Amino acid sequence: MKWFKKVGWRHAVGVVAVVFSLGPILFVISAAVNPLGTLSSSQIVPSGISLDNFTKLLRDTDFGQWFLNSVIIAGTASAVAVFVSALAAYVFSRRRFRGRRTGLLSLLLIQMFPQFLAVVAIFLMFATITDYWPVIGFNTWWGLVLLYLGGALGVGTWLMKGFFDTVPRELDESATVDGAGHAQVFFRILLPLVAPVLAVTGLLAFISTINEFIFANIFLTDSSAKTLSVGLWGLVAAEQRNTNFGMFCAGTLLTAIPTVLVFQLLQRYIVEGLTSGAVKG
Amino acid sequence: MTTQLGGPATRALPAPEKKVAPEPRDRSLASQIIKITLLGLVVAIAIWASFPLIENKAWIGLALLAATTAALLYLYLTPRHIPAKYLAPGTLLLIVFQVFPVLYTASTAFTNYGDGHRGTKQEAVVAIQTASVTQVPGSIEYALSVATTGDPATGPLVFLITDPATRAVSAGDAGGLRKLDPADVTVTSAGKVTAADGYTVLTFGQASLRSKEITALAVPVDGGAIRSSGLSRAYEGKAGRVYDAGCDCVRDTTTGKTWTADGKVGAFVGEGGDRLAQGWKVSVGFSNFTRVVTDPDISGPFLRTLVWNFVFAIGSTGGTFVLGMLVAVSLHSKRVRGRNLYRVLLVLPYAMPAFAMLLVWRDMFNKDFGLINTFFGTDVDWLGQPATARIAVLLVQLWLGYPYMFLVTTGALQAIPAELSEASRIDGAGAWQSFRRIVLPLLMVALTPLLISSFAFNFNNFNAIYLTTEGGPFAPDNPANGATDLLITYTYRLAFGGSGAQYGYAAAISIFIFLIVGTISAIAFRRTRQQEEVYA
Structure with a gap:
């Protein structure tokens, strides 16, 4: 007892x-x-x-292609997003300039606007883009990646700024004394030191991008261009809900494998990074 | 010899420094090359992007493109404006793909933009007249040949019609009808045009590929329009409704009823207050906003949705936090063996793809063959009744969200020095007291910002509702607003739902959402800062 x-x-x-x-x-x-x-x-x-459901999924649907699309779109978008927000976080943390506070606050505020309600405007905008530059229009990797990058600064600027703040300023000051420029301080000194938080932000961005459904559903209508979320959703839409459930679950498991692996690998960093403030989106 | 050797030897001390000193220059040479390559890439992309703009005579777009490129070149070639160099890439993306669409959307909140109010008044008049064209008894029937002045697949379409009586051929497009010189055309005995100077006659195959455009094309003539009926026949129909510029109204030619243009609402309004479906886009000021408050058909559901929205956001955030913290605190003890195993297993839901798990949960709650009813032997229509549907979505949120709270609380607990609670124990505090008075306040300092962003996220958690209940169940008398609708899913239905898009009104509600979430977050963040000052 x-x-x-x-x-x-x-x-x-x-x-x-x-x-x-x-x-x-x-x-x-x-x-x-x-x-x-x-x-x-x-x-x-x-x-x-x-394993019927798995073989059926791989044989009868474009699952392999969806997987590839998802990994490439989410991979590119999150990698660029992390880099772009690291750049911004660096100056927000290290430089004092006019509009710094305003910039930080506006970043917070813009995130509060439900972006996807701008979906009509975005749709019209990308309809024009598809006419002019089909390479970055609907049904392409680049179009969706660019759209996701619109929110790149919101992904981790605040979180990373917090991490940059914890790195002692003396480090970059001494490098500056030794003749390093601002770019060298950033690339050679600070980036390696904040690598864990880059990994965490990247992973979070990756997860939320791979889960993104609304825009992907509007942008990608060709079966070969779809991402996992759009493709799998189509499997259990309307009448096929009951019959395709096994295939859908097989797809869910395959989708989870890479995430679970990376997750277990980075778990230590993630606990640390999450505590500093980030939400699964 | 010794002196000669000594010379370099004495200078050997600063030598390593000299070796270091040129290195930045080496790197800066490399970085110069990278910089120039990247800038060259920017210019190349700009040039590539400019061709379609020039081709389509989009001069404003071209000017913006040129200005942006020039600004970027200046920014990265001048040694000044260092912060701007780092902020430019993200800000540019932010402005183009987020701020611009959001501002555009916000500006539509002051218009009646939506189905039936898309274009200008002129377009509305044409649409009304053309839509009312019908084939009346005695309508002239023509033989039709579809032609184009350009490429058969994409060129502008022209109707070549042959008068059944005179065999005269006319060419018609959206601009009107004009006669062709009989010498320029070759007509078969059936009235089909096989060749015409200046036109490419489409083959049957080419025409059928563009049948949608052909059906949509109406060639305006006095009192009506010529439309196709199939790909080889056309008829001259009478417009049932005609615009009269004298009274600025639309008159129905058979009944004589009139609808007068009302510039305030952007529609033709009849005497009884009824409107024609085709209107035009006008600015309506704040009426989209006041409608939420004054129109009882809207304010009732809106208020109910708002209350449920708060319950959902607080319930999701609070529920996941309490459960996550409970588990984290329970497992936060060196005496518990297998903590790592627990952690690995507990985190699994967080790593599963959320969109897919939402759909799985939806099917688990299915009344007829869902797991929950089969497993517990119940027969509850979970998603079919308001109360159970609400409980169900909150439960799903709990499952999806608590591993995350568990993770962050574990992290925060590890950061709290064990000496603190030990000291309080020695001072005679019980386990509960030491948790309540020492651990919890410290946890809250670390986790409040997270809880705020979690609240803001859940307030607009579109997927959680759309992929499970789609906002339902709906009351039979109000199909536009369901029991589990959040403001955001309600707005989505207004904007894109089946019963006609209302973009203007949807945009107004988006602004409401923005104000609510923004205000709450601002207040909460301010309070956290005060809290930090107290405890830090």
């Missing part, structure tokens, strides 16, 4: 939480290996094991 009061209740809470967390995931796994592949026949314990 004393053990329960000291330690046991902690395990009890932990086990209940794990059950709550894993229940739906177990259901997804079991539905993915369910040989019938329908929602109505899916249970939390699989009735049989087969």
